[in-house]
Amino acid sequence: MKKTLKTLMTLGLASVMLFTTAITSFAADYAEDGNRLKLYGQVLQQVAPMDDGSNIFYLAIVDGSDTVTKDDFTPVDSTKSFDEIVMYYDFGDKLRECTYDDVEFYINYRKLYFVSDDEEEQLRNAKRYREMYNSLGQISYVVKTGGDYDVMSFVYICKLPEGKTAADMGEFAEYVVYADGAATSDTSNTTTSTQDTGDWASNETGWWIQFKDGSYLTNSWWQSPYSGLWYYMGADGYMVTNTTIDGYTINADGVWVQ
Numbered sequence: 001m002k003k004t005l006k007t008l009m010t011l012g013l014a015s016v017m018l019f020t021t022a023i024t025s026f027a028a029d030y031a032e033d034g035n036r037l038k039l040y041g042q043v044l045q046q047v048a049p050m051d052d053g054s055n056i057f058y059l060a061i062v063d064g065s066d067t068v069t070k071d072d073f074t075p076v077d078s079t080k081s082f083d084e085i086v087m088y089y090d091f092g093d094k095l096r097e098c099t100y101d102d103v104e105f106y107i108n109y110r111k112l113y114f115v116s117d118d119e120e121e122q123l124r125n126a127k128r129y130r131e132m133y134n135s136l137g138q139i140s141y142v143v144k145t146g147g148d149y150d151v152m153s154f155v156y157i158c159k160l161p162e163g164k165t166a167a168d169m170g171e172f173a174e175y176v177v178y179a180d181g182a183a184t185s186d187t188s189n190t191t192t193s194t195q196d197t198g199d200w201a202s203n204e205t206g207w208w209i210q211f212k213d214g215s216y217l218t219n220s221w222w223q224s225p226y227s228g229l230w231y232y233m234g235a236d237g238y239m240v241t242n243t244t245i246d247g248y249t250i251n252a253d254g255v256w257v258q
Contacts, residue, residue, distance in 0.1 A: 056153045063160040064179030091137040098158035206238040230256040
């Protein structure tokens with residue numbers, strides 16, 4: 001069997017020593033994930049690949065529930081099922097709470113910001129990271145097979161702390177998913193609109209916004225109701241990346257850089 005579970009092995013303490021090698025600039029050139037999942041109907045957001053780009057990581061911060069089950073997840077590709085895609089999952093009895101500091105540490109660690117020449121600091125960071133990911137809900141699945149390694153996706157799930165809202169997560173609000181399926185605010189009196197605003201769909205070429213009637217968005221901006229981030233769909237309907245539209249810069253993830 002190929003080294004499918006390479007990443008699970010490298011998450012241990014010894015793996016951090018590998019991070020002392022040269023680090024490529026982190027341009028967020030994410031591998032395409034044709035098995036990407038939704039939680040409560042909301043497309044999960046990528047955190048970071050490994051430094052060699054061989055694996056993909058997602059984080060879901062659940063608002064409104066202490067638990068998740070496999071029935072809460074659906075593939076973005078409607079022709080697939082959870083059981084067809086997922087090779088391993090473990091949600092535990094109750095989701096662990098993730099504070100802003102927890103998420104900041106997790107994301108920075110994944111993006112290799114905590115690489116240091118100080119061996120003791122590396123070991124402390126690795127220990128904290130290991131304790132954190134061991135306590136999170138987890139899903140893993142193969143994205144594609146080929147080359148020296150299978151490309152893997154890993155989903156980590158935690159809970160928004162009691163009394164907190166997505167706004168309390170600051171720049172990490174995009175990772176919040178809502179158990180009621182709607183990105184509502186605790187401080188808002190507005191209700192969720194029944195208007196079809198479209199949702200993500202994908203194939204081997206890219207991502208687009210598709211409506212329930214089968215039509216799709218073209219030459220238009222689209223704001224995610226889940227994260228509040230803005231994206232632009234080109235003339236062919238696909239999300240554009242690494243360009244400028246109407247004077248606004250769009251990064252490698254397709255997000256308008258404000």
